[in-house]
Amino acid sequence: MKETNIYETDELVSQYCDFQYGDDYFGVMNFALACAQRAIDYTKSTQQKRALDLGCATGRASFELARAFEHVTGIDYSENFVRVGKELQTARRVGYWQNGEGELKNHKEISADNYDFKDYLTKVEFFQGDACALAPVFKEYDLIMATNLIDRLYQPQLFLQSIHERITHGGVLVLTSPYTWKEEYTAKEFWIGGYVDENGNEVSTLDGLKKILEENFELIAIEDLPFVIRETARKFQHTISQMSVWKKR
Amino acid sequence: MKETNIYETDELVSQYCDFQYGDDYFGVMNFALACAQRAIDYTKSTQQKRALDLGCATGRASFELARAFEHVTGIDYSENFVRVGKELQTARRVGYWQNGEGELKNHKEISADNYDFKDYLTKVEFFQGDACALAPVFKEYDLIMATNLIDRLYQPQLFLQSIHERITHGGVLVLTSPYTWKEEYTAKEFWIGGYVDENGNEVSTLDGLKKILEENFELIAIEDLPFVIRETARKFQHTISQMSVWKKR
Numbered sequence: 001m002k003e004t005n006i007y008e009t010d011e012l013v014s015q016y017c018d019f020q021y022g023d024d025y026f027g028v029m030n031f032a033l034a035c036a037q038r039a040i041d042y043t044k045s046t047q048q049k050r051a052l053d054l055g056c057a058t059g060r061a062s063f064e065l066a067r068a069f070e071h072v073t074g075i076d077y078s079e080n081f082v083r084v085g086k087e088l089q090t091a092r093r094v095g096y097w098q099n100g101e102g103e104l105k106n107h108k109e110i111s112a113d114n115y116d117f118k119d120y121l122t123k124v125e126f127f128q129g130d131a132c133a134l135a136p137v138f139k140e141y142d143l144i145m146a147t148n149l150i151d152r153l154y155q156p157q158l159f160l161q162s163i164h165e166r167i168t169h170g171g172v173l174v175l176t177s178p179y180t181w182k183e184e185y186t187a188k189e190f191w192i193g194g195y196v197d198e199n200g201n202e203v204s205t206l207d208g209l210k211k212i213l214e215e216n217f218e219l220i221a222i223e224d225l226p227f228v229i230r231e232t233a234r235k236f237q238h239t240i241s242q243m244s245v246w247k248k249r
Numbered sequence: 250m251k252e253t254n255i256y257e258t259d260e261l262v263s264q265y266c267d268f269q270y271g272d273d274y275f276g277v278m279n280f281a282l283a284c285a286q287r288a289i290d291y292t293k294s295t296q297q298k299r300a301l302d303l304g305c306a307t308g309r310a311s312f313e314l315a316r317a318f319e320h321v322t323g324i325d326y327s328e329n330f331v332r333v334g335k336e337l338q339t340a341r342r343v344g345y346w347q348n349g350e351g352e353l354k355n356h357k358e359i360s361a362d363n364y365d366f367k368d369y370l371t372k373v374e375f376f377q378g379d380a381c382a383l384a385p386v387f388k389e390y391d392l393i394m395a396t397n398l399i400d401r402l403y404q405p406q407l408f409l410q411s412i413h414e415r416i417t418h419g420g421v422l423v424l425t426s427p428y429t430w431k432e433e434y435t436a437k438e439f440w441i442g443g444y445v446d447e448n449g450n451e452v453s454t455l456d457g458l459k460k461i462l463e464e465n466f467e468l469i470a471i472e473d474l475p476f477v478i479r480e481t482a483r484k485f486q487h488t489i490s491q492m493s494v495w496k497k498r
Contacts, residue, residue, distance in 0.1 A: 102443015178483035194351015234427035238487035
């Protein structure tokens with residue numbers, strides 16, 4: 001069986017391979033797995049036919065959702081990310097490089113056979129795509145999950161204002177984000193929150209989300225979900241994402 | 250008593266005010282306090298007259314060392330950092346802004362009177378200075394502590410090769426670093442470790458430190474010390490620094 005090593009040059013892809021398939025750090029549960037488990041819980045009383053994992057990165061949560069859903073679509077803006085999920089489906093193995101100290105690196109391998117999702121690989125279909133301009137074919141989902149996506153979109157309103165059209169009646173939208181708004185990703189005029197409005201009032205992102213989403217959804221749960229991204233042998237990002245769960249009216 | 254608010258525009262100074270004087274996160278002890286306590290422990294059997302805190306940032310560890318040492322010198326390359334320590338000595342209060350979500354910020358205040366070091370403020374003298382080119386006057390220290398400094402120096406050899414000249418016989422050098430070598434701070438030819446040498450062998454930073462320091466010092470302890478730096482309300486750097494303790498022969 002061939003092993004793919006096409007990602008050695010792309011540091012961010014390697015970082016996400018480790019984030020989604022590697023070890024846990026500081027006792028914090030794998031974030032893709034945790035998100036998928038929560039999303040499966042929140043759709044227990046709903047039909048669990050079709051799920052969309054938007055901003056799927058290297059595909060771990062898509063595979064985990066496939067343990068409960070009949071079909072899962074994984075979409076990411078980066079073709080390099082999506083390729084990892086596809087390679088796991090075909091070659092079942094992906095190699096990547098984990099940063100050590102300075103320029104030192106450790107070679108690591110993801111083997112699909114080591115994961116509980118190994119029997120569900122073919123239930124997932126991966127696509128490169130833009131969450132702000134999704135093709136019409138992506139519709140009729142019982143679950144749409146977008147983890148750590150909204151503060152990296154150039155115009156998150158485009159995604160949030162129309163996403164209900166792609167969800168079945170009673171279906172669920174799961175968002176997670178640490179609300180790390182940055183002008184390099186999102187022009188300030190398009191931030192959902194994290195600013196002072198023209199009346200001098202502070203607008204939180206949760207307030208902004210409610211304003212957009214409550215027309216078509218009911219907010220059914222809010223929780224904090226931590227994640228850790230390993231940068232080097234000794235340096236990690238440790239972040240508390242906020243998960244908000246929205247049920248389509 | 251006047252309150253200083255001169256740091257509102259300098260994001261890094263505010264981040265370090267929070268790091269050195271603010272709350273603990275994820276149950277990780279304040280790093281400046283932890284380093285000072287360890288350094289005081291490691292000099293228990295030595296004279297505790299003069300201590301140098303090199304790369305002192307906003308001065309917390311300098312003040313903590315003053316609880317055991319008769320005199321402490323705090324030196325940092327950044328005048329903006331050093332000014333916080335000086336202001337705590339004169340005005341006893343410093344204001345800063347803590348990042349919230351997006352552009353939202355919380356105003357915070359450091360009041361020297363809330364800390365156990367409050368009676369020792371005047372035992373510390375702060376200076377702007379370059380660790381790679383220290384003035385001759387900085388000498389005869391029983392302890393030199395350099396926390397998270399060596400991987401931010403443009404030529405750490407200049408510091409490491411001559412630092413023994415400034416330490417008393419039997420005195421102690423305490424280094425901490427996560428060894429996050431980056432070419433933007435240190436040209437690769439000057440990295441102490443974290444590279445593959447001309448024979449194809451991996452050189453760790455600890456190996457590199459031993460090679461330089463063991464001529465004049467005995468390595469007496471190694472330990473891992475974690476620290477957390479708050480970037481936003483939800484995003485943190487969580488890092489495991491390596492502390493190495495060297496006793497001058």
